[in-house]
Amino acid sequence: MTGRMMSRFGPWSAYAFALEFDPKCDPVYFSLNPKRSTQVPRLFKDVVAAGERCFSIHVRTEDHIQRAQFYGGLKHRLLKGLPTGCAVLNMSAFLPNVRDSVVGGYFIKDASNSAATEILLGEMLCNDPVHVCTYLCGHEGSQWSQHQWSRTEDGQVEASEMYSLRPMEKPEVHPSTLNIINSDVFYSFDDAYAVLKQCGDIIPESKAVLDLVDQRLECKEETAFPVIVIEGLDASGKTTLTESLKEVLGATLLTSPPQCLSPWRARFDAEPPLIRRAFYALGNYLTAGLMGHEARRAPVIVDRYWHSTAAYAIATAVGGTVGNLPQAGSEVYAWPGDLPTPNLVLLLHLNPQERVRRLQVRGQDKTVEEEQLEANSVFRQKVEVVYQRIRGPACVTVDASPSADQVLRQVRLLIRDKCHS
Ligand SMILES: Nc1ncnc2c1ncn2[C@@H]1O[C@H](COP(=O)(O)OP(=O)(O)O)[C@@H](O)[C@H]1O
Numbered sequence: 492m493t494g495r496m497m498s499r500f501g502p503w504s505a506y507a508f509a510l511e512f513d514p515k516c517d518p519v520y521f522s523l524n525p526k527r528s529t530q531v532p533r534l535f536k537d538v539v540a541a542g543e544r545c546f547s548i549h550v551r552t553e554d555h556i557q558r559a560q561f562y563g564g565l566k567h568r569l570l571k572g573l574p575t576g577c578a579v580l581n582m583s584a585f586l587p588n589v590r591d592s593v594v595g596g597y598f599i600k601d602a603s604n605s606a607a608t609e610i611l612l613g614e615m616l617c618n619d620p621v622h623v624c625t626y627l628c629g630h631e632g633s634q635w636s637q638h639q640w641s642r643t644e645d646g647q648v649e650a651s652e653m654y655s656l657r658p659m660e661k662p663e664v665h666p667s668t669l670n671i672i673n674s675d676v677f678y679s680f681d682d683a684y685a686v687l688k689q690c691g692d693i694i695p696e697s698k699a700v701l702d703l704v705d706q707r708l709e710c711k712e713e714t715a716f717p718v719i720v721i722e723g724l725d726a727s728g729k730t731t732l733t734e735s736l737k738e739v740l741g742a743t744l745l746t747s748p749p750q751c752l753s754p755w756r757a758r759f760d761a762e763p764p765l766i767r768r769a770f771y772a773l774g775n776y777l778t779a780g781l782m783g784h785e786a787r788r789a790p791v792i793v794d795r796y797w798h799s800t801a802a803y804a805i806a807t808a809v810g811g812t813v814g815n816l817p818q819a820g821s822e823v824y825a826w827p828g829d830l831p832t833p834n835l836v837l838l839l840h841l842n843p844q845e846r847v848r849r850l851q852v853r854g855q856d857k858t859v860e861e862e863q864l865e866a867n868s869v870f871r872q873k874v875e876v877v878y879q880r881i882r883g884p885a886c887v888t889v890d891a892s893p894s895a896d897q898v899l900r901q902v903r904l905l906i907r908d909k910c911h912s
């Protein structure tokens with residue numbers, strides 16, 4: 492395998508690369524040039540020290556389940572197997588502005604002086620679906636070159652193809668947004684279902700989930716009562732408000748994912764995004780069936796639904812700052828055409844200080860993503876911006892900082908106004 496053809500998108504040399512030396516800053520972008528060039532500005536100045544050796548590893552398989560699983564475990568394998576003195580940085584290969592073209596990978600900066608790095612990467616090249624490259628620096632740090640590894644006929648590893656690195660302008664859209672559709676967010680039941688179906692052999696629990704999904708209720712007739720979804724970050728007051736609404740409206744309370752998926756949630760939370768997000772997407776369709784059924788006899792209040800599924804998925808997938816999110820109006824913020832819409836979606840908004848205070852008062856277990864929300868204010872901002880960009884239906888923002896009684900009063904007025912209920 493020479494590595495010459497990379498994917499359905501064409502040869503390796505057509506790819507651009509985004510290398511994250513510092514997650515808070517823009518990546519360093521470069522492309523490949525088959526010819527050696529003399530007039531190249533310094534590319535990795537101040538980020539690669541003299542004497543450090545550099546490598547990259549990218550996932551090379553067209554099977555999207557295998558790709559997701561392998562990439563999901565790759566960083567851990569590298570951190571475990573590489574010698575002390577190595578740093579593992581995010582690095583993606585992509586075709587600028589081409590949807591679904593991103594190939595995930597890592598850049599390894601190695602200050603170890605140990606042969607263990609080459610041994611590990613050589614073994615991975617032989618046994619796993621990966622591209623491996625070495626990076627060499629020419630005269631006075633001006634010209635970097637990439638040397639792609641390949642296997643010789645007698646099973647040895649050699650660095651054969653060589654390209655010069657050419658610095659590149661920041662692309663119009665951040666590369667991390669290119670693969671969102673059908674890898675992080677699913678816009679139809681069939682697309683999410685297909686992912687869990689293909690996982691049947693590697694994740695036996697998928698079968699139990701699909702059995703439940705196959706038996707889901709479907710309600711096509713008009714319902715007599717409104718369906719109101721309550722969204723917001725953890726500790727914004729959703730449980731408090733939904734319990735009160737249940738009381739005062741005599742409503743049925745539902746959640747997404749629904750109770751029946753609880754036994755499998757932790758299992759799917761541990762899977763890579765492709766599989767995890769497909770699980771949550773199917774949870775929405777199950778809840779949708781219950782919504783239609785229950786809204787024939789009483790108002791329905793739903794704790795989280797599609798807005799949460801899309802917002803957490805997009806905020807996690809998009810690297811760096813809020814500015815890297817797809818623009819408002821992008822197709823990634825569209826509602827799935829086959830997912831029933833509620834009558835009203837309310838987003839509880841809370842300032843970060845009050846949210847942290849409430850989290851401390853409550854002090855219970857959180858999902859990893861919820862822990863990340865606390866640790867990472869950029870991630871929290873991205874979730875909130877995505878909540879507000881989703882359309883069809885868009886959410887109505889409610890100030891959740893007043894007392895629980897005042898929030899309830901405000902929400903009842905909104906429900907009366909928008910749902911005549
Ligand atoms: N309006 C409010 N004012 C003050 N504290 C609140 C208010 N709403 C909820 N809380 C408290 O904040 C914490 C988080 O609320 P909760 O309803 O569990 O949020 P969520 O379901 O969104 O995670 C709980 O301890 C709750 O009692």
Ligand SMILES: Nc1ccn([C@H]2C[C@H](O)[C@@H](COP(=O)(O)OP(=O)(O)O)O2)c(=O)n1
Binds near residue numbers: 729795796
């Ligand atoms: N409909 C939903 C609900 C939750 N999620 C995901 C998004 C986050 O990772 C978690 C947040 O849910 P969690 O139950 O921890 O939040 P609350 O305790 O309800 O505040 O679940 C989802 O993707 N789709």
